[in-house]
Amino acid sequence: MVKCPKCGTEVTNPIKTWPLPRRFGKQGGKSELVMGLFECPNCKARFRAAVKAEAKPEETISIKNMVERIKGIKGELMQTLKNLREKIKTLETERTCKLDD
Numbered sequence: 001m002v003k004c005p006k007c008g009t010e011v012t013n014p015i016k017t018w019p020l021p022r023r024f025g026k027q028g029g030k031s032e033l034v035m036g037l038f039e040c041p042n043c044k045a046r047f048r049a050a051v052k053a054e055a056k057p058e059e060t061i062s063i064k065n066m067v068e069r070i071k072g073i074k075g076e077l078m079q080t081l082k083n084l085r086e087k088i089k090t091l092e093t094e095r096t097c098k099l100d101d
């Protein structure tokens with residue numbers, strides 16, 4: 001979280017972020033510094049601030065979300081498959097009935 005330099009309001013989310021690769025340091029580019037453009041919701045001041053690259057927890061969350069989404073899609077697909085099978089069954093029954101006529 002970053003504080004507005006003008007009024008001190010805490011701004012949670014940057015409007016824009018861009019990575020600043022660290023050219024120095026022992027980790028050899030593995031850790032990235034992220035710059036963020038923030039807009040204060042209170043005084044509308046725009047300012048830049050460095051955001052710590054905390055990509056890992058976000059990544060974990062997004063992967064978790066993805067897994068949940070995939071689970072959801074899978075469930076929907078299973079439902080669709082079930083519906084299709086039922087439709088085919090109905091159609092086959094109808095066909096048989098027509099043949100019987």
Ligand SMILES: [Zn+2]
Binds near residue numbers: 041
């Ligand atoms: Zn402000």
